[in-house]
Amino acid sequence: MDETSSESMSESSGEQPKPQPDRPPRRQRYAGKNPRNFSEKYKELRSEEYPAEIVKIVSHGRTPAGTHRPIMVDEIMLALRLVPGSIVADCTLAYGGHSTVMLKAIQPNGRLIAMDHDPYELAKTELRLRSYGYPDESLVIRRMNFAGAAQLIAAESPGGVDAILVDLGVSSMQLDDPDRGFSYKLDGPLDMRMNQMRGRSASQLLSTWSAIQLATILTDNADEPNAKLIAAAIVLAHSKQPLVTTFELAAVVRCVQHLECTGGYESAIRRVFQAIRIEVNQEFESLDTFLSQLPTCLKPGGRVAILSFHSGEDRRVKQCFKKGLQQGTFASISKDFQVPTHEEIWSNSRARSAKLRVAVR
Numbered sequence: 581m582d583e584t585s586s587e588s589m590s591e592s593s594g595e596q597p598k599p600q601p602d603r604p605p606r607r608q609r610y611a612g613k614n615p616r617n618f619s620e621k622y623k624e625l626r627s628e629e630y631p632a633e634i635v636k637i638v639s640h641g642r643t644p645a646g647t648h649r650p651i652m653v654d655e656i657m658l659a660l661r662l663v664p665g666s667i668v669a670d671c672t673l674a675y676g677g678h679s680t681v682m683l684k685a686i687q688p689n690g691r692l693i694a695m696d697h698d699p700y701e702l703a704k705t706e707l708r709l710r711s712y713g714y715p716d717e718s719l720v721i722r723r724m725n726f727a728g729a730a731q732l733i734a735a736e737s738p739g740g741v742d743a744i745l746v747d748l749g750v751s752s753m754q755l756d757d758p759d760r761g762f763s764y765k766l767d768g769p770l771d772m773r774m775n776q777m778r779g780r781s782a783s784q785l786l787s788t789w790s791a792i793q794l795a796t797i798l799t800d801n802a803d804e805p806n807a808k809l810i811a812a813a814i815v816l817a818h819s820k821q822p823l824v825t826t827f828e829l830a831a832v833v834r835c836v837q838h839l840e841c842t843g844g845y846e847s848a849i850r851r852v853f854q855a856i857r858i859e860v861n862q863e864f865e866s867l868d869t870f871l872s873q874l875p876t877c878l879k880p881g882g883r884v885a886i887l888s889f890h891s892g893e894d895r896r897v898k899q900c901f902k903k904g905l906q907q908g909t910f911a912s913i914s915k916d917f918q919v920p921t922h923e924e925i926w927s928n929s930r931a932r933s934a935k936l937r938v939a940v941r
C-alpha cells in the first residue's frame with residue numbers, strides 16, 4: 581500500500597492522524613571524521629547549544645565558525661575608560677564582541693551607538709545584543725558605513741560621545757563564509773563586498789580594470805612586490821574567461837612565473853585578495869572620511885581607540901592623530917601603537933597583525 585492510499589483510508593474511517601513526537605533535527609552527515617564545509621559546522625554555527633565544542637575549538641587557537649573573537653579587549657577597555665552612564669560609539673559592530681563588554685561597563689544609564697554596513701551579520705548581532713536584556717534605549721544600532729558616523733552621532737548625542745571604537749577590516753564570519761568570497765582558502769563566488777546590497781563584486785570590478793590600474797591597486801593596498809606581473813596575468817586570464825570564483829583567482833596567481841616574493845605564492849595570493857577586497861569596499865576612502873570628522877564626534881576629553889590590521893590603515897590613523905595633536909584638536913595621542921600580547925596571538929592567530937592607537941580630544 582502506498583502512502584496516499586493509507587492517508588485516504590484513515591480519512592474514510594474517521595481516524596485523526598497521530599501527532600508526531602517532537603524530534604531533534606537529524607545530525608548532519610559529512611564525509612570523513614570532521615566537517616569540512618562552513619555549512620556542515622552545525623555545532624559551531626549553533627554555539628549556544630554546544631558550549632563544550634566551542635571551548636575545545638578556542639583552546640586550539642581557532643575561531644568557531646559564525647563567530648568573531650574580539651581582539652585586545654583589555655587594552656581597549658583600559659584606553660576608553662568607560663564608566664556607568666558613558667555614551668560610546670562602536671563603528672564596526674560585527675559580532676558585537678567588544679560591544680558586549682562595553683555595554684556591560686556603561687550600565688546603568690549608558691548608551692551604545694553601534695554601526696556596521698554588513699546587513700546579514702548586523703541583524704543577527706542585534707538580536708543577540710538585545711537578548712541580554714538591557715533597556716531598549718541603551719542600544720542604538722544602524723546599518724551604515726562609518727564614513728557617516730559624525731552625522732549619526734550628531735543626531736543621537738549632540739555634543740559628541742565619551743568614547744569611540746573602530747576595529748577595522750573584515751570579521752571572522754565574513755572571512756569564514758565561502759559565499760562572501762573573501763577567502764582564497766575556500767571556494768566561493770568572487771564577491772568580497774561587506775555590504776552585498778551595494779556596489780559591484782570583485783569579479784565585476786575586474787572587468788573594469790586595466791593591468792596598470794590593477795597593479796596600482798596591488799601596490800597601494802597591499803605593497804605587492806610583483807604587482808605588475810600579477811596584474812597582467814589576472815587581467816589577461818579574466819579577458820579570456822571571466823574569473824568568477826575565489827579558487828579561479830587564486831589559481832591564476834599560482835601560475836604566474838618568476839614571482840620574487842618572501843613567503844612564496846600563498847603570501848602573494850593573500851596580498852592580492854587583501855588589495856582587491858580593500859578596493860571593492862573602498863576601505864581607505866571610508867576611513868579617510870571618518871578620520872577627517874573624528875574630533876567633532878568626541879566630547880572634550882572623549883577617547884578614541886582604533887584597531888588596524890594593515891600598514892595602509894595604521895599610517896592613516898597615525899597621521900590623523902599627529903595632525904590633530906599639532907592643531908590642538910587632540911589633547912594627547914598614544915606615542916606608539918600597542919600590539920596584542922603573545923598569549924593573545926597564540927590563542928587567536930587572527931590577532932597577529934593588530935595595532936592599537938588611542939587619542940584623547
Ligand SMILES: C[S@@+](CC[C@H](N)C(=O)[O-])C[C@H]1O[C@@H](n2cnc3c(N)ncnc32)[C@H](O)[C@@H]1O
Nearest residue numbers: 650672674675676677678696697725726747866
Ligand atoms: C574586525 S570586524 C569587527 C569585530 C567586532 N569588534 C567584534 O568584536 O565582533 C570589522 C567589521 O567592520 C565592518 N566594517 C568595515 N568597514 C566598515 C565601514 N566602512 N562601515 C561600516 N562597517 C564597516 C565589517 O563589516 C565588519 O563587520
